């Protein structure tokens with residue numbers, strides 16, 4: 235009969251009725267934890283860990299660990315790039331194909347979390363918010379339908395082993411964790427149940443080391459050598475609830491048994507209405523679940539091979555672009571440069587790292603036909619958006635020019651190319667081949683740190699970028715990049731998933747004045763840039779000139795060119811191209827695989843409130859924003875002093891409640907085909923709107939040209955260029 239509290243399958247076996255409070259616990263170490271309210275600090279995991287320690291060994295000294303992790307990483311991006319089972323940039327649990335595949339146990343695992351040599355107990359993420367001290371708290375009951383919970387339930391029911399990673403912020407084990415992220419081992423999910431944590435109910439899981447015949451590297455030297463550790467043959471007792479009739483296992487010996495069926499009125503009710511002391515039932519901790527034949531063999535934690543033994547040529551495929559585990563030092567290494575895996579080429583490399591393992595790869599050229607042929611038209615659902623263009627098929631023939639007016643903020647001009655344009659000498663077809671052969675120095679750059687990440691975890695890969703000309707901007711870029719990156723990564727949960735492994739993974743090269751994405755890229759001067767880049771610049775200047783002049787504005791030639799290379803499955807999530815230090819115009823030339831460019835209003839302007847429901851200061855009430863009319867009339871009242879600022883904010887707050895998973899609708903989707911050019915014009919456009927680009931599966935380059943303001947003479951010189959006659963584009 236299943237004992238575990240959720241779902242039909244449990245690894246626990248046998249059931250036993252007993253008065254829980256009288257269960258004998260002598261001879262076993264007690265795990266006693268205080269409720270957070272009893273403790274001084276708000277980092278509850280630490281408190282409980284300390285508490286356990288006091289009971290267990292009367293000291294909080296960090297102890298010598300037994301061994302070294304089999305795989306480790308300095309950044310979360312390295313980890314997710316190299317490990318098949320941990321592709322998650324956010325939260326603790328990773329999932330793939332609706333199954334949970336791994337857990338990261340870092341700093342904050344919730345109240346009553348627990349770790350010993352073989353058993354870990356942690357809460358699940360989702361539905362939490364941070365308090366002022368940075369601890370996560372549930373802000374609502376966790377739903378059984380969330381993707382994390384359903385995938386954990388699926389792996390639990392199928393007894394699918396999950397990988398576990400420990401982060402260096404984890405203090406539960408009281409060992410020195412040698413790297414920021416260390417892979418532990420495979421574990422089984424043995425129990426999933428709900429508890430009240432503060433005001434709300436959330437899920438918790440118990441993980442048990444799969445292989446009990448070896449000691450984990452994280453165990454303390456000289457600790458209990460028995461295998462399995464403190465093993466009990468007795469499953470924890472369970473009781474049937476007198477109210478709902480369902481059985482619940484006894485997790486805590488103190489305050490005792492409770493019904494763990496969330497819908498039952500006796501759920502999480504104890505004799506003592508507000509129990510302070512929690513102590514795990516010893517059998518709940520010490521029972522080892524039978525390892526039946528049904529448990530799939532998960533194989534090694536990662537395939538660790540010397541990629542130098544493989545053929546020299548790779549293809550621009552996501553597989554090729556994935557990280558690997560260094561066969562020498564076991565660090566997860568990303569493919570930072572277009573042409574190599576290089577253990578030493580790691581911005582987060584620690585001072586004690588000495589490994590120099592490197593695999594040089596050449597890219598096999600991708601024929602253009604392979605990315606253009608057999609492409610199906612996008613469905614109308616894929617081309618979401620309401621904005622209609624003004625179509626001009628004549629003035630710039632053979633281009634078709636589609637102009638989208640974003641009221642009050644600017645214009646998006648789409649120059650639709652065709653086969654005759656693309657096929658001309660040095661046109662897009664030739665460029666696609668040339669860019670693959672050129673050594674632009676495309677590479678992924680470390681970017682601003684993400685939510686909840688270690689300070690040194692700065693690496694966020696982007697589409698590979700190459701900047702080819704440079705003049706330093708007046709505003710220090712670093713600050714800007716961090717802010718923008720953080721925004722990108724924080725953006726919206728749905729988007730985050732996309733960002734996870736690909737999104738910020740493009741290859742970059744820069745020519746001209748540096749652009750905000752690039753942290754410390756020393757861009758090349760246009761005078762040193764390959765002729766092909768100047769040819770592209772010629773086209774981009776032509777498009778910029780035409781779009782800007784059509785808008786009745788003054789044309790400013792671009793002084794920076796950024797090249798992005800997207801391997802299969804890479805994309806760039808919603809972001810803006812900056813409001814300061816960049817001119818108001820950005821032109822992009824698309825080469826290779828078709829893509830969709832989405833434009834939408836930024837959330838704070840669309841909804842009129844921030845993610846955390848703070849009314850947007852100086853709300854511009856843009857056309858098509860939510861509750862446009864009501865917002866406009868409220869704003870009028872405020873501006874005419876008919877209502878105070880306080881009332882204005884209160885009313886907006888009441889009217890504009892926003893759930894933080896809700897995204898603004900897409901205003902426009904552009905289908906960007908090989909050879910197409912897009913110009914975004916208007917400084918306010920970047921302020922109020924954001925864009926993202928999602929290529930189909932295949933190699934794509936995007937060359938973007940901007941004007942960047944700078945006071946630095948040397949940098950400005952880098953951005954100077956003179957096109958040869960054959961590089962000046964005639965629009966044909």
Ligand SMILES: O=C(O)CCC(=O)C(=O)O
Pocket residue numbers: 796798806811822824925927936938
């Ligand atoms: O890939 C593209 O077409 C656009 C890239 C982009 O948005 C950027 O570089 O800011």
Ligand SMILES: [Fe+2]
Pocket residue numbers: 809810811925
């Ligand atoms: Fe952009």
